[in-house]
Amino acid sequence: MNKKKILSIGLILVFILSIINLNQISYAKITQTQDKGNINVSNIEEGVNVYLYKIATMEYDYVSNQPKEGYNWESTIKNWIDTNYPSYSNTENFYKEVESNSEEAKRFYDELTSAIKDGEIDVSVYKEAKSKGTPKYPVTTENLKGNAKFSEVDMGTYLVIIENGYMVYTPSVVNVIPTFNAETKDWILEDKNVVIKATNPSITKTITDEEKKVDNFSTIDEITYTIKADIPKYLENSLSKKYYISDILDKSLTINEETLTIYGLKTGNEPESISGYTISFNTERPDSLDFVTFLIDFDYSKISSYETIKIVYKAKLSQNSDLVLGTEGNNNYAYLSYSNNPYSRTSIQTQSTEKITVYTYGLEIKSVDKDDTNTPLPGSEYSISDEEGNDLYFIKEADGEYYLAKQEDEGATTKLAVDENGNLNIKGLDEGNYVIRQTKAPDGYNISSKSYEIELIDSDLDGELDDDYNLLFYNTKGFILPTTGGRGIVALVCSGIILIGIGILLLVSINKKKKILKNKNM
Numbered sequence: 001m002n003k004k005k006i007l008s009i010g011l012i013l014v015f016i017l018s019i020i021n022l023n024q025i026s027y028a029k030i031t032q033t034q035d036k037g038n039i040n041v042s043n044i045e046e047g048v049n050v051y052l053y054k055i056a057t058m059e060y061d062y063v064s065n066q067p068k069e070g071y072n073w074e075s076t077i078k079n080w081i082d083t084n085y086p087s088y089s090n091t092e093n094f095y096k097e098v099e100s101n102s103e104e105a106k107r108f109y110d111e112l113t114s115a116i117k118d119g120e121i122d123v124s125v126y127k128e129a130k131s132k133g134t135p136k137y138p139v140t141t142e143n144l145k146g147n148a149k150f151s152e153v154d155m156g157t158y159l160v161i162i163e164n165g166y167m168v169y170t171p172s173v174v175n176v177i178p179t180f181n182a183e184t185k186d187w188i189l190e191d192k193n194v195v196i197k198a199t200n201p202s203i204t205k206t207i208t209d210e211e212k213k214v215d216n217f218s219t220i221d222e223i224t225y226t227i228k229a230d231i232p233k234y235l236e237n238s239l240s241k242k243y244y245i246s247d248i249l250d251k252s253l254t255i256n257e258e259t260l261t262i263y264g265l266k267t268g269n270e271p272e273s274i275s276g277y278t279i280s281f282n283t284e285r286p287d288s289l290d291f292v293t294f295l296i297d298f299d300y301s302k303i304s305s306y307e308t309i310k311i312v313y314k315a316k317l318s319q320n321s322d323l324v325l326g327t328e329g330n331n332n333y334a335y336l337s338y339s340n341n342p343y344s345r346t347s348i349q350t351q352s353t354e355k356i357t358v359y360t361y362g363l364e365i366k367s368v369d370k371d372d373t374n375t376p377l378p379g380s381e382y383s384i385s386d387e388e389g390n391d392l393y394f395i396k397e398a399d400g401e402y403y404l405a406k407q408e409d410e411g412a413t414t415k416l417a418v419d420e421n422g423n424l425n426i427k428g429l430d431e432g433n434y435v436i437r438q439t440k441a442p443d444g445y446n447i448s449s450k451s452y453e454i455e456l457i458d459s460d461l462d463g464e465l466d467d468d469y470n471l472l473f474y475n476t477k478g479f480i481l482p483t484t485g486g487r488g489i490v491a492l493v494c495s496g497i498i499l500i501g502i503g504i505l506l507l508v509s510i511n512k513k514k515k516i517l518k519n520k521n522m
Helices: 003-023 075-084 091-097 103-117 486-521
Strands: 027-029 037-044 049-057 127-130 146-153 156-163 172-176 179-181 186-190 192-194 203-207 223-230 243-249 253-265 277-284 291-298 308-317 330-338 349-352 356-358 361-369 381-386 393-398 401-405 423-429 432-440 451-456 470-475
Touching (some): 037 049, 037 156, 037 172, 049 146, 075 103, 103 156, 172 192, 203 330, 203 356, 223 330, 243 253, 253 277, 253 291, 432 470
Parallel strands (some): 037 192, 401 423
Antiparallel strands (some): 027 186, 037 146, 049 156, 156 172, 179 186, 203 223, 223 308, 243 291, 243 330, 253 308, 330 356, 361 423, 381 432, 393 401
């Protein structure tokens, strides 16, 4: 057998052994000096705090090397149980009546956790740890790499609470108790791997339109935004059930408040209109001093039966200097704020959507003297039409600066005048085909016969058009085509007029003479 085969077989054996070791349960034989176990909490977020509260103890007889029957509630825990759940004061009754993972177990530990965290039960943290790293959102399977290990844990029952992540963790209970190894005939303490239940709320925002498939618009378009946010699951006795959704738009975007609608979603069902919330516009976000366009404060009891909140509203781009052209775009975000530590009255966590950017475009026009292109021509006017030949309307913001508008908008016009430097800036156009014509030339100049047929294209959807559209219109002064014989004709006309005048005078004179002779003969 050659060396390569031997090496290959060796690697395979190592791999097989590693798999076997992964499946083995780690444990320790109980002795008077070795009577503590380990708890491992894994598949949680990085950077979260994990707390152990000891709620019950178990005793062990080191003479007979056997555990003593039953558990004992911790004294402060027992006082609370005696008052609130007297039938459970005896741990044996609790064991008989409450099954693991049952609704009763969930309810009991929920109320117990609430009493501990609210200070009703005076019990200290037994051990605490923090998983390495920093919480990140949205929480995906790939970034659930957090781990917290507790060593040298006394025999007993422990409440496990996790806080300060983006997920909302449900309290868990783990027993570190002796189990009998039939092969070795020893009582042992196995390592406990805790599986934590949690809900993973997240928020998304999209621009949705059945006809519009890309995120660029004109200043006459209505932009439809859709927000979806998961609803965390809080147990009944959670001390805090805050749930807010807020949204902030750049000042270049204006929300139509009347279009804001809110729905509850359940898997497989159609969206349902819901109540149980208040809406505030132009207000502060609850967890910061940031002003938001709107804030929706939900009553959790009214939305807890749903899985997701859906919010839809419409907005428009501004028809003024707030509008942003180019790669920076016109932006907005949505925020989800909620109680991430539900057993802390003051806790709140916030996550935001990715930046949602709307792009819009413009073009520049300049009028110059054809014979001296360094001479700008104020006084020019232009019109712009769409590919169907319809004249487009615009609102004037300043001299030479216009924004696309609807015909019914106040001040809307199709006559676009350049400024004193012959410049015209058109803003708020979407991708598409346009025709630009000069409709008025400066005094003493002829209207340009040239028109531009252009197509605005942003193939990368980054706010930059594929081509620069700086359009130059040349104007010429008035002129007369060369002619021949012009002066002779003028002279002939003048002579004719003179001769006609002389003829008239002679005719008048002859008539007068005839009249005189007639009078003498009578």
